[in-house]
Amino acid sequence: MINEKTVNTYPLELLQTLKHKARSGFVRYPVFVSGDDAFLKSMISACDVDSVISDVLEGDNVLPWNTARQLLGQETGALALDLRNGLDVDKLCAAAGCVKGGALLALIVDENVLQESRFYHRFLRFGQHPAAAFIRQRGESSLPTMEVTEAKGEWMDKETGTTLSQQSAIAAIEKVLRGHRRRPALLVADRGRGKSSAMGIAAAEVMSQSNKKIAVTSPRFSNVETLFSHAAARGLLSKNGRLSRIADNGSELFFVAPDALLRDEPSCDLLLVDEAAAIPLPMLSKMLKVYSRIVFSSTEHGYEGTGRAFSTRFRAMLNEEAKGWREVSLTEPVRWADSDPLEAWLFSAFLFDAEPLTPKGSEAAITIKAIDPKELANDEDTLKQLFSLLVTAHYQTSPNDLVQLLDGQGLRLLGAYCGQVLVGALFASKEGGFERELAQAVVEGRRRIKGHLLAQSLATHTGNDAVLADPLIRIVRIAVLPAFRNKGIGKQLVRALETSADLENINVVGTSFGANSELWRFWSSLGYQPLRLGVQRDAASGTYSLQLGKTIQRKPEWFDALQALFYLNLNYQVAEQFSDMETELVAALLTDSNAASSPSSVALHQVSLFAQGNLGYDLVTGSLWQWFIHWLAANSTQNAADEMCSLMIARLLQRQSWANVAEKFGFRGRKDTEAAMRDWTRQQLPNKDMQ
Incomplete structure (x- = not known):
């Protein structure tokens, strides 16, 4: 690889050099490109791109950003992403995963526009990452300094079109079906290792040999489109509606959402659970009880949601509930070579590999300190610690959470420190405080203000615009390292936020979460009271969204009114909308209700x-x-x-x-x-x- 930064005098020659290195190493490079439209068009052409994703540029191969997700599950050559009018990180990472080895990912940026986004400024700095190139029309350009060896040999088995890891995964899937019952398999991999395609190939082979029904579940059907496409191609399956594929012998591969799977319990010979890290553990535990032959897959790092914390907890659950389970790790990349520069750049730029620090001693006193969001963009160490906490503590964490950390409006951050090490954090957002005219427009459905999720939800679902007139603080997330849980750190963080709200003369602190008995006990023990309960289960978590609030100083007039409405509706909704809710949660919600009148x-x-x-x-x-x-x-x-x-x-x-x-x-x-x-x-x- 090129070992020193190169001054740009001939951008086209630099790109030709980079393209040659990409092809010879069967790797991908991120290329930042900055200049006027004519320069950009010449650079895009020189990159030999298959597609451009842009809301500004025009051309036969240009796709608007709102259709970018259609690339998921596909394989493409060089790709250009126009980031000048905004940056959706989840879509960027998804698109990057479609680029095959030997091609470039062009990232079109504008360095001259004054951006208020702290995330965008940090993003531009990663144009100088050792794995990245930066091609400028004016000023200094640079090529990567990261060492990449020339590709040798074949990555794929020519006969089967699969890697060795994929072959092991396929064998494990077939063993789950034909071996002893109650012995599931867990496939784990970083993104791009072909676990979804391996599941699809295995499904096709199983279906071709005998009449079998294979169910596939995942939070979204888009997650399993790769699985379905490989199964259909390998097994010559025909379409049977959007969510089903059938073989000539009567075999069927069908998709069902996690909540519907557990509600309806459709019969199947094999259950494939793709992106299990995005499904709560209680739901996965229920799947283990209902179905005797299951294969789970989990992405360790990726835009689907970072799954390391999940994998640790899930392995412990499997040890308890399915002692004969087997794990298969897919290590070889399918569409590019090892030591891929684009993959290394993605991990660094979006902190996929951020690991929490461990204090030397866990007995030191916990101190709570405020963290200034404005300083995070220039404090990479603290940013990594915060993001690693999110990854470790929550089953669904995406790159866009990094954007919220740096650019979230009205963001409040509190850290719990053991010595100098961050072991817990609370993320909150200031909402409401609208002028009455704007508040009325929101309640009437004429306006919708970005952010303000809790305040707008409470106001629009009760028709009470006074909720939006008062400022409140919404607790977005609380994250604590596993070794420090059950030590009261979460409660310390909440109380510290309430003290801060009191000093700001903010009267209400609220939160919203997928309701379960454990979380209810935590929040109710801190004095938080229910204000609204969503009537639709989340398809991924299988829970109803519960919104709580607590008054800090003066109780607003609307607070008691919303709580009375909550209990009034709940008494009747239990027999209809919540007829399948866990009875323990129903009991918890109705306990201490001040809206229940004494019987005559x-x-x-x-x-x-x-x-x-x-x-x-x-x-x-x-x-x-x-x-x-x-x-x-x-x-x-x-x-x-x-x-x-x-x-x-x-x-x-x-x-x-x-x-x-x-x-x-x-x-x-x-x-x-x-x-x-x-x-x-x-x-x-x-x-x-x-x-």
Whole structure:
């Protein structure tokens, strides 16, 4: 490779040199290009690009940015990305993964436009990375200094068109299907190692040999388009709608979203779970219980979401729940050679390989300090520590999170330090504070302001524009290193933010998350109260979005009104929109409700008659419902989480069928189930109510 930076006097000659190096090493290079339109067109032409992604340039091979995702799963030669009017990092990384070895990725930038974006300034600095070239119309240009050896031999097996790692993965998939039950396989790899194509090839081979049904699940169908295309090509499968492919012998490969998979439990001979790192562990655990032959795949680093933290926790779960599981690591790149400069550049520029530091001693006192977002772009060490915390603590972290860290509006950052090492962090955003006219326009659907996610959601779903008039702070994420969890660090960070909000005279701190019992216990223990619950399960996480708030100083007039609306709607939604919600979560949400009225004396008397066996269930459903709702509100979540309480929730509140409730809780039918409800109710009633 070229070992020194080169002054640019002949840009075309420099590009020819770079193209030759890329072809001889079967690698890819990032090339920053800066100049006027005529210069850019000549450089794009010299790069021999197959496609240009731009909202400004024109031409037969130009695609607008809103269609860039159609490149996913494809293989392309040289590609040019026009970044002058904005930078979508997730799309950039996705497009980069489509470029094959021997080609260039041209990154069109404008160094003359004053950019307020701290992320963009940092991005331009990576034009001087050892793996990158920078070609300028005016000023100094440079070629990479990163050493790359000339490619030798073949990467792929000529007969099968697969790498050795892919062949091992295919063999492991076939063994899951034909070997002992309950012995899943886990395929792990960095992006570009061909695990999706290996799954597709294996599916095609299995389907060609006998009539098999193979289900594929992933947070989005776009994640598995590569899998489907390889299966269809290898197995000559025909299209059976958008989400299904069939073979002549009746075999079928079909896609189903994670939430639908667990809700409907479609039958299949083999389940392939692609991008498992983007699916919460509880859902993966349920898949293990329902399906006996499963193959999971996970991207260790990539734009799909960084999965190292997931892999560690998931391996521990597999050790407990599927002791005969097997792991296959795909190491060889499929579309480029080892030591690829573009891959090295992506890892550095977007911190895919950021690893958290480990304090020498974990007993040192924890100190909470504010971190200034304005200084992060020039403090690479702190930025890496923050991003590594996100990667380690959250199952879904993408390169765009890096943009939010550097450019997020109204961003508040707090760090928890053990000595000098960052072991926890809180990310928050200031929202609201709108003028009344703008607030009304948002509520009426005439305006939508970027950011302000919590404030706008609460206002638009209740029709209350006063929510937007007051400023609030939304806690976006809390991340703590695994070794420091369960030590109160998260609560320290929240309380420190509340103190900061108090000093700013901000009256409400809120948050939003996929509701589960564990997170509810954490937030409710800190005094956060429910204000809104989404009615659609997230397809990837399988959870409902829950929004909470806490008043710090003066309680705004709208706060109690929103909470009253929450409980009013929840009481009725439990039987419809939330009829499949986990009963423990239903109990938790209704506990301590101040919206549950006491049952009337006549209703309470009817409940006691039911408990004594004098009246049947069908005659007392209203009275029993009113009494039970009040009982939940008055009792702790610990009491509300027992099995009979769950049964009462499932039948009385969620209106699940007698057959389903009896089967779920181990009774022979309605008669036994109703008798158990009667006995439990009698135990909960005070003696005076039984007289």
